[in-house]
Amino acid sequence: MRILYVDDDPALARLATRVLARSDFTVVHAPSIEIGLELFAAETFEAVVLDHYFENQTGLNFLEAIAEIGKPTPVLYVTGSSDADVAIRALKGGAADYVVKTATDDFFPLLISALNQAMENSRLRSEKQEADRQLVVAKERAELLLAEMNHRIANSLSLVSAMIRMQMQIAGSEETKTALNETQNRITAIAGVHRSLYTSEIIGEVELDVYLGPLLAELHGSSTIARGITLKSQLCRISTTADKAVALGVILIELVTNATKYAYTAGAGEVRVVLDATDDGFAVLSVEDDGIGYDRSVGPKGTGLGTRLINAMGTTLGAEISYGHDGKADGTYVAVRWQQ
Template identity: 45%
Template sequence: MKQPRRILYIDDDAGIRRLVEKLLGRRGHTVVTASSGAEGVEKLKGDPSFELIAVDHYMPGMDGLQTLAELRKVPNCPPVVYVTGSEESTVAVGALKAGAFEYVVKSVGDDFVDRLEQAFSHALTSVRLRNEKTAAEEALRVSNERLQTLLKEVNHRVANSLQLVSAMVSMQSRHVEDEAAKKALDDTQRRIQAIAQVHRSLYTSDEVESVAMDEYLAAIVTELEDTWSSPQARRDIQLNAEPIKLETDKAVSLGMIVNELISNACKYAYGDQESGEIRVKFARSNPHQFTLTVEDDGCGLSSDAPAQGTGLGSRILTAMASSLSSKLTYDEAHRGCRAVLVADF
């Protein structure tokens, strides 16, 4: 304790009070004494300039632990060092649990004041370290909040930008006369929407690093059902998704896969004048993996049938499954088409 400190020393022993006041005073400290716990509490309330307090354990009326409890009720109570003539460890442990920073066993002579001053130094160091830890945690909290706000803003802007691109593609599609080109632009628009949906989920939720897949897939399914259904040919898309969260990149890949599989089922599984059901299931298969299943009851896949469309959808499915370190498999025993993907979290 290199610099002078203002100290409140509470002890019913007048001789010890004089000794502490005299020896600490010689070392440059200002010592104010109190002969009882009640007096010490009142002095602290009347003088907020104290930097350290020492409290004796054995005092009539209000003992040290009771005094410590009352001192800690005073706003901005400085660190307290507990003084006791007992060497029982239970006394020291009780004092530390009650809020004392250090404890000293009382004795007569300079060595007691030496130990007391050393305990004061340790107490001040503990307070400094605690304050630094609190300040660091607060700075980290503020930094995290700022980063989360920035990430939400980034996702908001990305979603808006993708929405703008989607609108431009839609406008272009309306002015294209070639039917194949028009269908390709419509497919592109849906793919853009699937990605934009992830960023909408991120900036509208408290999570900025992961996506709630049940909500995300529900949004995709609703949009695709509205897109592909007509009064003559309903596309009833049933979703059964567990509330699982995935990292953003994995969510985008899975969303693209779901978009492609559902779009394929809506286009090719049933006839133009035929209603049909598509079922999507997303669930945890074990603690480390999830399973995605998309199935329909339509015409199924045939290796002999000519390829439909441009083949871009198949390449997207392969690429997205590969990004998840997985691949799509098809259940040949299913009467329609059933696509299954198993991947790690």
């Protein structure tokens, strides 16, 4: 193990070379700070033993200079017995430890012990830095793979949606076209979640306003909604998991589709979507219209698949689904309330 010994006392340096050699240290002596800096920059050492007092400088100048080089080599600072303040300044300047220079036989055993401890600490720090680096690389790779997976899933679902759109064009009946169109909207809701996942800064979380806003815009532009229907939305910033986002997307698609299909017999009106958080830790997604209203005792119109999907997704969320405003007779109001 090569040690750079920076000391302007040649007799002590020769003694240090002999004593440290017994503990398998090879000492390279630098009689001045300038030579020490040249050797430190040009060669590799396991540690540096640095004296404090030199003719025109101190070891603190050496510490200041090597800080700019950036090598992680530990430095043991050698001070006199009454130089506690110097030792503190040396530690603040980057020294790994200090050893008090004495005239007794304890100096070199303490120096050898401090050298071994400093090199062991340096090795542990290097291993930790390498482990941290590998952890960052692995995390970045995992995030990249996850983003790529969500990107591919979103693209694949978009391809399926395009196939359904082609199938709609050749379908023979309006009932079949309607069923395919509704299926296409459901696929769009799921694809939107994966699109949000690979563009999100937080892995595994979906910001509902970022996800539901484009979903409503795409739904509004589709052939599902009559041209006289206006969609208005007020979405606050709420983050949730991908599973909950899928459930909420499907519920929203079904509620908005039902409102635009059945609420306004004249084919014109307004549908309002609100996403908000409550003070008690819950979130509420509501869809409201001013149309003819919905009589739950009569049962769902059409096949009833939409109602079954809403109930199934509500179970997935662990949500409470309520119908109707208190004291309001006109229109339909459906609210989905779940724990954030």
